[in-house]
Structure formats: structure tokens, C-alpha cells
Amino acid sequence: MALSHEDESPIHPRSIVVLDDIFCIFMGSLANIAELRHHYGLARQATEAMIVIEAYKALRDRAPYPPDQVVKHLDGKFAFIIFDAKTYTLFKARDREGSVKFQWGMARDGSLVCSDDPTIIREGCGNII
Template identity: 70%
Template sequence: MLAVFEKAIGNPPEELRLPSVGLDSDGKKTREEILQTFRLLWPESTFYHLSNGNFMTLSHGAQGPLHPRSMVVMDDIFCIFIGTLVNISELRRHYGLSRQATEAMLVVDAYKVLRDRAPYPPDQVIKDLEGKFAFILFDAKSSTLFVARDREGSIQLKWGMAGDGSLVLSDDPNTIEKACGKSSASFPPGAAAAGGAGRCPTP
């Protein structure tokens, strides 16, 4: 999976900001260059082009059976989910969802419930999720980005800063390295981060 957002939506945290001189700036790409590179590597991917050059994309290439990937769009909310929830049956009942509801659908519903009862801290959405997972959710109506990873860090998720200052998120370390050079790190296990207009996604 790969998601790239402009600074106004996903302002990278300070620890990802390296001086833009010398070797530290080598290898960083713009959003357009990152998208072009990913399309060449994974031509069968599903792409969602969002406003202002932001995008989310998902490939099922090299997908492991223990960590399935899914993507859903509901009510202008885009969600990529990797992994599984061991308590999904219980959560489906809690949110009144059908047996066919995927993990991605469940995360969107949980987000909507808490969003509509705001204010809630981002980690409130993931406190009841049990399993091995990582997800990226984007609410297009409010331009809100929400990213989370399970407590054990079972699913690989990295974030970095592109050459134009955009936030890059991916489960593929090679993609992050090509996009961000040295301006990247693992997303903290057990963390949930929310970002949007004027907000920095700090876990």
C-alpha cells in the first residue's frame, strides 16, 4: 500500500525532517514522481486520486495469506487495511454490521461513530481492535488523515517525507526509501495519528 498527502493534510513530524542539503536530500521525490514509480512497479494496483495531487493506492502483489489487504470507500472516506482482526465478529455486532463487513469497513464505521461524537483522541478508534493490523484512513469531506498500527507492530508500516514535503506512508520499505531517501522511519507500534488542516499527525 502507498498513500501520499500534501503538508496541509499530513504534515510530517519533526523527526522525519532532515536538512535539505548534501546527501540527505538525495533520493527524495515529489508526489508525482512517487506515483509514477509505484505504477511502474505495481501496474495492477487500484489507485484513488484525491484532491490537490494526493493519492492512495493498493496492490495485492506479493500479498501474504496471514496479512490480507483490503480497501474500501464509504461516504467519501477512503481506507486501506492490512492484516486481520481476531475480534471482528464481536465488533461487527457492536457496530451493527453484516457478516460480510471487512476490516476496512469496520474501521470506517468506528471512525464515523467517534468523529460524529467528537472530540475524541485518535487512539480511541483503535482501543477495541485486537489483531495484527495497520491502516490508513482519509476523510475527504474534512480532509482528515488517520493512521494506526497494532500494539505489537506486527504489520510493517513506514512513514517519511518526500522531496516536496509531502507525507508518504507505505508497508513497503523499498517504496519509502525510493520516495524519501533517509527522511523516513517506522510508524510507532500501538500508535494512532490524526492529521488535517493545520494539524500534525503526531502519535
């Protein structure tokens, strides 16, 4: 995933977090962050990316709940991508309104390219999805 510093907004901050072999790039903000911190037993310092990872882990480990249920409880303007190195799972999502720019495409070698900058996708993939 590529993050462009052009048009970077304080309204949609970006963070990268790695916890327990789970990588998360999070852009945006959660309106219900205090509620989510309490629900997952996290400290006040827990960022949105940390919360998303904890929510993903909780649902992943409680089969048969699919990990995509994590988005259901998030309220705000956001986009994120998670890579779980233990299960080789890639999970990406954004809020219902698509408030935060988040495009993706397939490179010629078959790899997935994600970015908030459509120019990067066009140059790397030739198309945007």
C-alpha cells in the first residue's frame, strides 16, 4: 500500500501498526473510539489502527464469525487494510459512504496495489477498482 503525502488532511490522519503479526494501515478517524476501547479492554492510548486489529483478532478467533463483521461496529470516516501474516489473510474496508479515498488495482505480476492516490494505481496497474 502506498500513502501519498499530497492532499494529506488532519481530518483523515494515517497510522501504521503491527501487533501479533497483523499489519494495519488505517486512514481516517472513528467517532466511537472511546466505546470501542472499552469494549475491547484497551487503554486510552490505543489508536484506531490498534482497535481495528483487536476487533479483527477477536472475531477471527471466535469462529464461525467472519472477520468482515469488524466493520459493522465501526462508526466514522475511515479506510484500512489488514494483513494477517499467520493466516495469510488480506482484509480491506472503508466506511459506508466511502469518505476516505481508497483505490486498488492489480499489478502485472498479480500483486495487489492499494493507495489513496489514484495516480499511483494508474502508474502501477493501469486501472483502478
